[in-house]
Structure formats: structure tokens, C-alpha cells
Amino acid sequence: MTKANGLRRVVVTGLGAVTPIGLDANETWSAMKAGKCGVGRIENFDLEDLYIHIAGEVKGFDPATHVSSRKVQYGDRYSWFAGRAAEEAWTHAGLPTPYDEPYRAACIIGSGAGGHSTIETAYRDLFIKKKKATNPLTLLRIIGSSASAHVGIEYGIKGPTFGTCSACSTATHAIGVVYDYIRNGLVDVGVAGASEAVLTYGSMRTWQAMRVLSPEGCFPFSKKRNGTVLAEGAGILILEDLEHAQKRGATILAELVGYGMSSDSKDMVNPDVEGPRSAMQMALDDAGLEPSKVNYLNAHGTATALNDVNETNAIKMVFGDHAKDLAISSTKSMTGHLLGAGGGVEAITCIKATQEGWIPPTIGLDEPDPKCDLDYVPNVGRDADVKYTMSNSFAFGGLNAVLVFGLPPA
Amino acid sequence: MDEVATKIIDILKKHMKEPKDDIELSTPLTDLSIESLDLAMIVFDIEDTFGIEIPYNANEEVEDFKTVGSVVERVKALVDAGDAAGAANA
Numbered sequence: 001m002t003k004a005n006g007l008r009r010v011v012v013t014g015l016g017a018v019t020p021i022g023l024d025a026n027e028t029w030s031a032m033k034a035g036k037c038g039v040g041r042i043e044n045f046d047l048e049d050l051y052i053h054i055a056g057e058v059k060g061f062d063p064a065t066h067v068s069s070r071k072v073q074y075g076d077r078y079s080w081f082a083g084r085a086a087e088e089a090w091t092h093a094g095l096p097t098p099y100d101e102p103y104r105a106a107c108i109i110g111s112g113a114g115g116h117s118t119i120e121t122a123y124r125d126l127f128i129k130k131k132k133a134t135n136p137l138t139l140l141r142i143i144g145s146s147a148s149a150h151v152g153i154e155y156g157i158k159g160p161t162f163g164t165c166s167a168c169s170t171a172t173h174a175i176g177v178v179y180d181y182i183r184n185g186l187v188d189v190g191v192a193g194a195s196e197a198v199l200t201y202g203s204m205r206t207w208q209a210m211r212v213l214s215p216e217g218c219f220p221f222s223k224k225r226n227g228t229v230l231a232e233g234a235g236i237l238i239l240e241d242l243e244h245a246q247k248r249g250a251t252i253l254a255e256l257v258g259y260g261m262s263s264d265s266k267d268m269v270n271p272d273v274e275g276p277r278s279a280m281q282m283a284l285d286d287a288g289l290e291p292s293k294v295n296y297l298n299a300h301g302t303a304t305a306l307n308d309v310n311e312t313n314a315i316k317m318v319f320g321d322h323a324k325d326l327a328i329s330s331t332k333s334m335t336g337h338l339l340g341a342g343g344g345v346e347a348i349t350c351i352k353a354t355q356e357g358w359i360p361p362t363i364g365l366d367e368p369d370p371k372c373d374l375d376y377v378p379n380v381g382r383d384a385d386v387k388y389t390m391s392n393s394f395a396f397g398g399l400n401a402v403l404v405f406g407l408p409p410a
Numbered sequence: 411m412d413e414v415a416t417k418i419i420d421i422l423k424k425h426m427k428e429p430k431d432d433i434e435l436s437t438p439l440t441d442l443s444i445e446s447l448d449l450a451m452i453v454f455d456i457e458d459t460f461g462i463e464i465p466y467n468a469n470e471e472v473e474d475f476k477t478v479g480s481v482v483e484r485v486k487a488l489v490d491a492g493d494a495a496g497a498a499n500a
Contacts, residue, residue, distance in 0.1 A: 051463075051465075209450065209454060210447075210450055210468070211449075211450045211453070211466050211467055211468040211469075212467075212468055212469065213467075214467075214469070215467075225469065226467055226469045226470050227467060227468075227469045267445075268447065269446060269447045270445065270446065270447075304468075304469055305468070305469040305470070306446075
């Protein structure tokens with residue numbers, strides 16, 4: 001079953017997430033329905049002299065309980081989240097373990113930063129405690145491909161397996177890569193997404209030094225917004241060739257109909273309007289979709305001064321008159337900014353919105369910035385007939401990736 | 411100009427693409443074509459030079475960063491207060 005352009009159609013058959021508002025995809029979605037905020041005072045590590053005291057921490061996560069694989073338990077916290085989310089998604093999709101056509105499956109799980117807490121522990125051991133050696137697993141825990149390798153081992157995946165790395169667009173790029181592999185016939189099934197666990201003292205200091213974090217909270221598009229809030233977790237999808245999914249009688253959750261990516265090629269921190277505009281346009285063109293057909297847009301919406309205005313302007317350029325009628329929200333208002341993993345969780349959010357006919361809100365939006373003048377679904381979610389959704393991811397360095405999802409094929 | 415002001419102007423010049431020689435205390439920072447990341451670098455350099463912490467958030471417009479003179483005043487106040495944790499309650 002192919003599109004007019006001869007490419008195979010790609011559907012979503014499994015979802016998995018670990019976020020500050022839920023230890024699986026359903027719990028995360030229920031928390032969004034309740035407008036729950038996962039940002040709070042940091043509890044998982046000692047704040048020392050940090051002046052940013054808040055983050056979106058994953059609470060109550062115990063690898064011994066939440067990660068079934070003993071090998072993954074030996075990994076970094078970011079691999080734990082990936083292992084947990086992948087297990088949820090793989091089980092959800094009902095795929096066999098080990099996978100029966102191992103070379104026809106891909107496992108692309110990225111991370112913006114890899115095993116950050118492992119790096120920090122090792123450096124403290126070496127430079128402060130003057131220990132004679134680091135833990136022998138240090139290197140394997142740090143590398144940004146360890147989550148994909150771990151998950152690939154768990155499910156017997158022998159096709160393309162690696163991690164993507166594009167800061168806050170990492171998960172979206174991973175999903176785009178697997179989408180391209182499947183539609184071009186390289187594989188039939190793929191695990192795609194990202195995981196991030198950078199809530200450590202040292203990492204917080206590096207973000208603090210950039211002066212982009214809010215000491216108060218993540219308030220996208222709001223007049224009071226004063227920076228983003230770091231969070232951790234994972235978001236993973238199972239993508240599959242439509243025919244392959246139908247043959248095995250899988251439940252199809254959504255169709256991935258479009259993907260666009262671009263680079264601003266301008267500045268490491270100041271976003272340009274042209275990059276996001278072109279990525280959104282490419283995703284629509286790839287989907288063969290008129291902008292007016294999109295019912296919901298999950299914005300990148302980081303709550304920095306620059307992003308939210310720039311994204312609003314880019315949306316207006318792409319959607320024209322439809323921009324004011326388009327329901328847009330930033331679920332980072334609830335989850336915080338999961339960095340590389342954000343696009344994975346937000347893709348899941350788009351799919352859930354389509355399935356349940358409900359659009360999640362941007363919470364904490366009491367008074368919008370006058371320069372952000374679109375419908376950001378303030379504070380309260382709403383019922384809506386959602387057929388097509390768009391998920392935006394824009395990253396430091398000006399790296400943009402956009403996905404468009406549609407209903408499961410009839 | 412006193413020592414603090416001279417040091418701060420030297421730091422500003424170091425981070426400007428085309429350093430100007432006519433920087434006065436009344437010069438607005440916006441005249442120095444400094445971008446957000448440059449400003450974070452400048453604040454870091456000033457903190458390092460004077461052993462202070464300056465509360466600064468790139469997402470907010472701050473009075474202390476209007477002119478060269480206002481930066482100098484703020485730094486002097488922080489140095490006088492010996493407030494090494496100036497940003498702690500920002």
C-alpha cells in the first residue's frame with residue numbers, strides 16, 4: 001500500500017513515555033487532561049549553590065521496579081527511561097520478542113546529552129574524591145548510543161540501530177529517520193524516539209550560565225514567561241509499514257503522514273523565522289495537506305523570550321488565515337522541557353489528541369504576551385474533532401524538525 | 411574613569427565584533443551590537459574578574475544592563491556588598 005509518490009505508508013502501533021507527570025503514556029495523558037504541572041522544587045539531588053531551584057523531575061522511578069531488563073538496569077538513568085518507554089511501546093504494539101525478522105527492524109533512540117549523571121559521578125570520583133578508577137561501566141553508560149543499543153538488544157533488533165543527536169529536536173529527527181526507512185522499504189518496523197536525563201548539579205550549572213532558565217516556572221506564550229524549565233524523561237513510538245501492521249492485525253493508532261526538517265544555518269541561540277517556517281511547510285507538503293486541514297499544533301513553546309514569538313510568527317507565515325483558527329498548545333507548560341525527548345512525548349500527545357478528540361491546554365497562561373496572539377488553548381483543554389496534528393521541535397543551533405500525524409487509515 | 415569602569419569596558423570590547431574606542435559610561439549597551447549569547451559571556455567575564463555573581467536572565471530586560479554606567483554601578487554595588495551569592499535570591 002503506497003502513496004501517490006510510490007512510498008509506503010507509515011503508521012504508529014505503539015506508544016511509550018516516562019515524564020514528570022506520568023511513568024507511562026496513559027498516565028502522562030491523564031495528567032494532561034487534569035492540567036497537572038510536573039515542575040517543582042528539585043528533590044533528586046543536592047542543590048548546593050544553584051540559584052535555579054526548579055525542574056520537571058521524574059518522581060518515584062525505581063529501575064528495579066520500572067525496568068524489567070537487568071542489563072538496562074546497569075545503564076545510565078537516560079537508558080532506564082528509554083528502556084521503560086520502549087518496553088511500554090513494544091508491548092503496546094504486540095510485537096514478538098525477540099523480533100522474528102530482525103534485519104527488518106530499526107531502533108533509533110536519540111538523546112541530546114547521553115549519560116550526564118554518569119559523567120558527573122565519574123568526574124566527582126576522579127577530580128574531587130581522587131579515586132583510582134571510575135566505575136567500569138562509566139563509558140557504556142555515557143555514550144549517546146547506549147539507549148538505542150540496549151533497547152535493540154532487548155527486542156532482538158538487528159537492522160539500523162543508533163542514536164540521533166540534535167538537542168531539542170532529537171526525538172523528532174529519530175522519528176523522521178525511521179519514517180523514511182519504513183516508507184522507502186528498508187525496514188518494516190522501528191522503535192523511534194529519545195530519552196533525556198540531564199537533571200544534575202553540573203548540568204544545571206551549564207544551563208544556569210546560559211541565563212535561559214526561569215526561576216519560577218515554564219509559562220509558554222505568557223507575558224510573564226522568563227525562561228524555560230528543564231525536565232527529564234523519554235518518549236518513544238513504534239512505527240510500522242501500514243500493510244505489515246494490517247497483516248498481523250495490529251491496532252493502528254495513527255498515521256504519520258508528513259515530516260519536514262531544516263536548519264536555520266544562522267545562530268546557535270537566536271532562532272530564525274525561516275527555518276521553522278520551512279520545516280513546517282515541508283511537513284505539510286510531504287503530507288500533501290492544505291494548512292487549513294490541521295486541527296491541532298503542539299508547539300515547541302519553550303517559554304523563552306525568543307522562541308515563543310518566533311514560533312508564533314512562523315506559524316502565521318505557514319498557516320495564513322487559518323493560524324487564528326488553529327488550536328495551538330505547549331504541553332511543556334505541564335511537562336517542562338524534556339529537551340531531546342520532548343518531541344517524542346509531544347508526538348504521543350498529538351496522537352492521543354486525535355484518538356480522544358481532546359486538545360490539551362497551555363497551563364499558566366493567564367495573560368498572553370501581546371506578541372503571541374494566537375489561540376494557545378489557555379489553561380483548560382477542550383473537546384474537538386481532531387483529524388490532523390502537527391508537532392514542532394526546534395533546537396539550539398537552529399535545527400528544526402516537524403511531524404504531521406493523521407487518523408488511522410480507514 | 412575608575413578602575414572598575416576601565417575593566418568593564420575592556421571586557422565589553424573583548425566581546426564586540428568591532429571594538430569601538432568611544433565607549434562612555436552613558437553608552438547604551440544596545441549601541442554596542444551585543445547579542446544575547448555575547449551578553450551571557452560578558453556577564454560571565456565580569457563575574458569572573460570581580461569574584462561576584464550577577465543576577466541576569468536573558469529572557470528579561472534588566473535596568474542594570476541599559477548603559478555601560480549602569481553595569482558599572484551594579485558591579486560596584488555587588489563588590490561592595492561582598493555579595494558572592496548575589497544571584498542566590500534572584
